Amino acid sequence: MNEIGARLKYFRKQKGLSLRTLGKLAHVSHSFIADIESGRSKPSLDTIQSLVKALDISFSELVEDTAFLTKTYGTFKIRNENVVCEELQIYEYLKEINQREDLQLLFKQIRRLSPESIRRVIRYIKMVEDEESKSKNI
Structure with missing residues (x-):
């Protein structure tokens, strides 16, 4: 194919x-x-x-020059490994992470955290987003 x-x-x-x-x-x-x-x-x-x-x-x-496998699977290279996902949105997120060093660093830092700690990080990120949104509206 x-x-x-x-x-x-x-x-x-x-x-x-x-x-x-x-x-x-x-x-x-x-x-x-x-x-x-x-x-x-x-x-x-x-x-x-x-x-x-x-x-x-x-x-x-x-x-677009992005390799796709059969059926609904997307694939691209990360450090010589194939990453396969079924959802196009997840595929796009992975592609963006692969291209941005800041996001790679973020995921390296949180990957060993507990699920509760990750939820705390997400709440903090949402708080920062809210602050940025408020400052833009002023």
Whole structure:
């Protein structure tokens, strides 16, 4: 399965669409969509634009250079290890953490804390957010 095919399948399933339904919405044959998802065919730019419109996603979401595994799994490299997650939102958080040293440091510091201590840290972070929000409104 190629990257665009895997992402297409991911978004189609996330939206709860069958191949036939997506085909009707995008004005593309369902068998061609199956071929794209399996990597047997490559879509044209026009076909990609029709698919993203039908799926109500951005062009970059479908063609972005981020490896996706089969089904609903996202993957990217962190220190030469594959990280796999099922939720796109969690995947995006992990990607951001991987790119920001301050977030990496935060997670290193709290990872050995007890659940109650982590809840205290979260309450503190919310308090800081509230203070920043109030100072911006003044």
